[in-house]
Structure formats: structure tokens, C-alpha cells
Amino acid sequence: MLSYALRRLLHAIPVIIGVSLVTFFLMILVPGDPVQRLLGQRANPEAVAALRANMGLDDPPMQQYLTMMGNIVTGNLGRSIITRENVIDEFKARFPVTLRLALLATLFATIIGVAVGILSAVYQNSVIDRVAMFFTLLGISVPVFWYALIMILLVIFQLRLVPQTGLGDGSLKYYLLPAFVLGTRAAAFIARITRSAMLEIVRQDFIRTARAKGLRERVVIWKHAVRNVMIPVVTVIGLDLASFIDGAYLTEFVFNFPGLGRYGLVSLLNRDLPVMLPLVIYTALLFIIVNLVVDLLYAAIDPRIRYE
Amino acid sequence: MNDPRTHSVEKAARRGTSTWAIAWRRLMRDPGSVIAIAIIVIMVLVAILAPVIAPWDPTRPDREVGFRASGPSPTHLLGTDQAGRDVLSRLIYGTRISLMVGFGSQLLSLVLGIVFGLVAGFYGRWVDSLISRFIEVLQAFPSLLFIIVLSVSIGPGLLTAYIALGIVGWASVARIVRGQTLSLREAEYVEGARAMGASRASLIFRHILPGTLPSLIVIYSIGVGGAIIGEATLSFLGLGVRPPTPSWGQMIADGQSYLTTAWWMSVYPGIAIAIVVVAFNFLGDQLRDALDPRMK
Numbered sequence: 001m002l003s004y005a006l007r008r009l010l011h012a013i014p015v016i017i018g019v020s021l022v023t024f025f026l027m028i029l030v031p032g033d034p035v036q037r038l039l040g041q042r043a044n045p046e047a048v049a050a051l052r053a054n055m056g057l058d059d060p061p062m063q064q065y066l067t068m069m070g071n072i073v074t075g076n077l078g079r080s081i082i083t084r085e086n087v088i089d090e091f092k093a094r095f096p097v098t099l100r101l102a103l104l105a106t107l108f109a110t111i112i113g114v115a116v117g118i119l120s121a122v123y124q125n126s127v128i129d130r131v132a133m134f135f136t137l138l139g140i141s142v143p144v145f146w147y148a149l150i151m152i153l154l155v156i157f158q159l160r161l162v163p164q165t166g167l168g169d170g171s172l173k174y175y176l177l178p179a180f181v182l183g184t185r186a187a188a189f190i191a192r193i194t195r196s197a198m199l200e201i202v203r204q205d206f207i208r209t210a211r212a213k214g215l216r217e218r219v220v221i222w223k224h225a226v227r228n229v230m231i232p233v234v235t236v237i238g239l240d241l242a243s244f245i246d247g248a249y250l251t252e253f254v255f256n257f258p259g260l261g262r263y264g265l266v267s268l269l270n271r272d273l274p275v276m277l278p279l280v281i282y283t284a285l286l287f288i289i290v291n292l293v294v295d296l297l298y299a300a301i302d303p304r305i306r307y308e
Numbered sequence: 309m310n311d312p313r314t315h316s317v318e319k320a321a322r323r324g325t326s327t328w329a330i331a332w333r334r335l336m337r338d339p340g341s342v343i344a345i346a347i348i349v350i351m352v353l354v355a356i357l358a359p360v361i362a363p364w365d366p367t368r369p370d371r372e373v374g375f376r377a378s379g380p381s382p383t384h385l386l387g388t389d390q391a392g393r394d395v396l397s398r399l400i401y402g403t404r405i406s407l408m409v410g411f412g413s414q415l416l417s418l419v420l421g422i423v424f425g426l427v428a429g430f431y432g433r434w435v436d437s438l439i440s441r442f443i444e445v446l447q448a449f450p451s452l453l454f455i456i457v458l459s460v461s462i463g464p465g466l467l468t469a470y471i472a473l474g475i476v477g478w479a480s481v482a483r484i485v486r487g488q489t490l491s492l493r494e495a496e497y498v499e500g501a502r503a504m505g506a507s508r509a510s511l512i513f514r515h516i517l518p519g520t521l522p523s524l525i526v527i528y529s530i531g532v533g534g535a536i537i538g539e540a541t542l543s544f545l546g547l548g549v550r551p552p553t554p555s556w557g558q559m560i561a562d563g564q565s566y567l568t569t570a571w572w573m574s575v576y577p578g579i580a581i582a583i584v585v586v587a588f589n590f591l592g593d594q595l596r597d598a599l600d601p602r603m604k
Binding site for chain 1: 461
């Protein structure tokens with residue numbers, strides 16, 4: 001299994017290089033001189049030229065690319081053009097906030113998604129099933145930023161359950177609403193897959209056997225069926241990861257949440273070049289690693305799966 | 309045997325009715341699909357007839373309401389925005405941008421995906437490896453980041469939205485076309501056609517491509533819904549079509565600062581997006597069941 005994991009990580013290297021090349025190419029197309037923006041429009045032309053040379057912007061593109069990649073690997077990302085802060089420090093300070101938000105959202109997503117999916121399948125074609133499936137369809141069809149705004153309007157401005165958006169004093173209550181928004185959206189997807197996986201499993205022979213030998217329905221569902229549902233569900237959590245990351249960016253943005261997502265999005269919109277390439281590469285890397293973890297989880301859940 | 313559904317399918321098969329006719333009949337029997345198709349048709353009509361239907365000029369502020377946000381009233385059914393422009397009329401015109409970008413960008417995805425998928429699947433070997441690696445690279449990008457980086461670098465606007473959303477979608481189309489081409493290439497009927505001396509072009513376009521159409525229609529329907537959300541997201545972030553042309557995402561963004569005082573500015577465009585995207589997603593699901601029962 002370890003060699004499998006290593007092989008997968010090695011396989012990721014060309015993908016990351018491809019991602020970085022595409023991003024670098026797009027960055028070259030970004031209009032405007034970053035140094036001019038860093039120093040301001042009235043800067044002395046000699047100072048601009050000196051800083052350009054110093055930052056390596058006059059080097060041939062291939063060399064610039066290699067220098068940038070070297071800096072990304074060593075974590076030496078330089079300063080933001082907009083805030084003048086050290087980019088790596090900004091990343092480090094914001095990472096825990098986003099991690100907490102993501103974990104809490106995943107918790108919401110899994111619990112709500114799996115529960116709704118199982119209920120829907122057990123009571124297939126009932127009113128519960130129809131209502132649940134309508135809401136999951138709505139959940140995957142509504143733009144996440146609008147959903148976030150509506151929840152802010154309802155929960156913060158109407159019900160006044162949380163005093164404001166943002167992180168406040170950093171206590172748990174400020175995480176709850178954005179995590180709920182992010183989580184329920186993912187839950188809609190998980191619920192749909194759980195339901196169809198569950199419907200497939202309850203038609204299998206071992207379930208019929210369990211019923212035939214007189215086990216109670218509750219035992220059949222919870223001990224025999226639900227355990228087997230977990231494999232497709234874990235797959236889906238992996239599949240939905242890309243849209244989960246997109247959702248996290250937008251949720252943090254709308255909630256004014258000081259995490260990596262909002263920082264990244266604002267930096268991109270401001271064309272903050274030193275942030276762009278590392279942001280994209282770290283996100284792609286995260287995506288690949290989480291996918292790998294999900295694959296390894298299958299083996300942990302299902303003893304039939306072995307990675308060579 | 310007495311199940312009317314089996315019966316009609318068998319009858320159709322005897323008469324030599326195509327898969328398409330059978331699928332169409334199945335869709336028409338499902339009330340949900342009929343509603344979804346009706347919603348899409350109505351939206352297309354609204355987009356085309358916008359100048360006729362819209363009660364107000366979507367870009368002209370109304371002096372009567374004092375050039376500011378005013379709540380729903382008989383003159384402005386869904387209220388006005390911060391500049392006193394009629395929300396309903398802006399919604400009606402916004403349908404144009406959403407549907408144009410939705411249909412258009414996915415058409416681009418479809419064309420790119422079919423070309424690359426067919427080439428990869430049919431020629432195999434290093435061509436296949438190269439295209440497959442490229443697809444992997446594109447899919448390792450969280451799409452929102454990619455779309456934003458693309459919009460920032462080539463400059464925001466309508467054309468950018470088409471290109472960005474079209475490029476993001478083609479990888480999944482190519483993957484499916486490639487997979488199906490690989491399996492159809494070995495199918496007996498293709499083998500037969502080859503044995504009868506069919507040319508390469510005829511093999512691809514007469515025998516293999518039609519076999520991938522059912523899956524492509526499903527992806528297209530779901531893709532249009534996704535692209536409508538994508539366009540709304542770009543406009544919301546200020547990277548979509550330039551104001552004053554109204555688009556739904558931009559209307560939601562405008563209303564963001566007036567959430568407590570003028571909720572109608574953001575709420576209605578979101579509902580419009582939800583209705584259209586639900587229709588496309590639902591139709592995609594039902595099409596999948598009707599056209600291709602294996603593709604679950």
C-alpha cells in the first residue's frame with residue numbers, strides 16, 4: 001500500500017508541472033506591469049528597472065518559470081503586490097481557519113447527506129423520499145454564493161442567531177453558519193449517491209438472506225446495508241472535492257471569512273501575481289493528496305480492496 | 309407482459325422505431341420531464357422576446373421611484389435596484405446572457421471534447437497518452453480557479469465567459485467519448501463495417517460517433533446548467549459581461565450591499581437561476597434514464 005501511495009504521488013508530479021505551466025502561461029498574458037503597480041504610477045523609471053531586474057522579470061520566461069517553481073518548492077514566495085505582506089506568512093496564518101471550516105463542513109455534509117440518502121432509499125417513492133430528492137436537486141442547482149447570501153439574510157439579519165459575518169472573536173459560533181452552507185450543498189450530492197447506492201444494495205442476495213432468516217428490518221438496514229453503502233459514498237466525497245473547494249472559496253468570500261479561500265479569491269481578482277501561481281499549485285496539490293487519501297480509505301473500509 | 313410500458317416498447321421495436329423515439333415517448337410520459345422541457349422552452353422564448361415582454365427598459369433608471377431601490381409594487385412588480393432600474397425587466401434581459409453562455413460554451417466543450425476524445429480513443433498509443441495526460445491536468449484544476457485565472461489574464465467579458473466555461477467542460481466530454489470509442493471500436497457491428505471495407509472516416513462518423521450521442525446529450529444538458537451557474541459566478545465576481553447589460557450574477561452582486569434594505573435585488577435573480585438550472589439538471593437525469601439505462 002505504501003508503494004502504491006508513493007507511485008501515485010510520483011504520478012502527480014507531471015500533472016502538477018502541467019498545471020503550473022498552464023498557469024504560468026496565463027500569468028504572462030495578464031495585462032500591466034507588476035513592478036509598476038508595486039511602486040505606483042509615479043515611480044522613478046530607474047527604480048522600476050532596478051526592481052524588475054532584481055525580481056528577475058527581465059529574464060527569459062523559461063528561467064522565470066524555473067525560479068518561481070524553485071521558490072514555491074522552498075516556500076520563498078516573496079511579497080504581495082497589493083498588501084506588501086509576505087505571501088507565505090499570509091498562507092500560514094489563514095490555513096488553520098480554512099481547515100477548521102472545511103472539516104466542520106465535511107462533518108455536516110457526511111452526516112446530513114448519508115442520513116437523508118438512507119431515509120430516502122428506505123422509504124423509496126414515499127412523500128419523504130420525494131421531498132428529500134427535490135431539496136437535493138435544488139441543493140445542486142443553486143449557486144453557492146446566492147445560497148450563502150440567503151442564509152446570511154435569514155440567520156444573521158432576520159433570526160439574529162449569530163451577530164455578524166466574518167470570524168468575530170474566532171469562536172465556534174462564527175464557523176457554524178458558513179460550514180453549514182458549504183456542508184449542506186455537498187450533502188445534497190452525497191444524499192443522491194447514497195440513495196442510489198442503497199437502492200442497489202437492498203436488492204442484493206445477502207440482504208434477502210438476512211431478511212429470510214428473520215432479522216429485524218432495523219438490523220438488516222443498519223448492520224448489513226449501510227456498511228456496504230459507505231464505499232460509493234466515500235468515492236463521491238472524493239469526486240465532489242473539486243466543487244467543494246470552489247464552494248469553499250465562494251463561501252469564505254461571501255461570509256467575509258479570513259481564510260485561504262477569501263484571500264486567494266481576492267488576490268486573484270486583484271491580479272496579485274506573486275500569489276497566483278503558488279495558490280493554484282497548492283490547491284492542485286491539495287486536490288491530488290485528498291484524492292489519494294480517499295482511495296486509501298476504500299481499502300480501510302473494504303477489506304476486499306487491496307492496492308498493489 | 310401486461311405492463312403497458314413493456315408493451316409499447318415492444319411495439320415500437322417491431323415497427324423499427326429508433327431509440328430516440330422511444331426515449332422521447334418515455335420523457336413525455338413523465339410529468340417532471342414535461343415541466344422541465346416547458347421551463348426551458350419558455351426561458352428561451354423569454355430570452356428571444358425580451359424587448360417585447362419587458363415592461364421597462366432594463367438599463368434606464370425610473371425617475372418616479374427617485375433613482376433608488378424601491379420594493380415590489382404594481383408599477384415595478386419585483387421592485388427596482390439601487391439605481392431605480394426595474395428588476396423584472398433586468399431579469400428578463402438577463403435570461404439572454406445566461407442562456408447564450410450556457411448553450412454556447414457547452415457547444416464549444418462538446419466540439420472540443422468530441423474531437424479530442426475521438427482522436428484519443430481511435431488512434432490510441434502516444435496520441436492517447438498525450439491527450440489523456442492533458443485531460444488529467446485540466447481536471448486537477450479546481451475549475452473556479454482556472455476560470456478566474458483565465459478571465460483575469462485574457463480580460464473579463466462575454467467572450468471570455470464563453471471560452472473559459474467551454475474550456476473547463478471539454479475534458480469530461482473527451483473522457484466519455486474516448487472511453488466509448490475504445491469500447492465501440494471493438495464492438496461487433498464496427499468490426500463488421502470494417503470488414504466490409506468502410507473507410508476510417510465512415511467508421512468514425514457513421515458508426516462510432518452516433519453511439520456516443522446518448523451520453524453526450526446527457527452531459528450537454530447537465531453541462532448547460534453548470535455553465536449557467538458558472539456564468540453567474542463570473543458576473544458575481546465582476547468578471548462577466550460588462551454593465552449596464554444585465555446578468556443574473558451581477559444583479560445578485562449589486563444587491564449584496566442592500567441585503568437588509570432591498571432584499572428583492574438579490575433574491576429574485578437567484579430564484580431565476582435555480583429554476584433554470586433545476587430544469588436542466590432534472591432533464592439531464594431523466595434523459596440518462598430514458599436514453600442510456602447503463603450509464604447510472
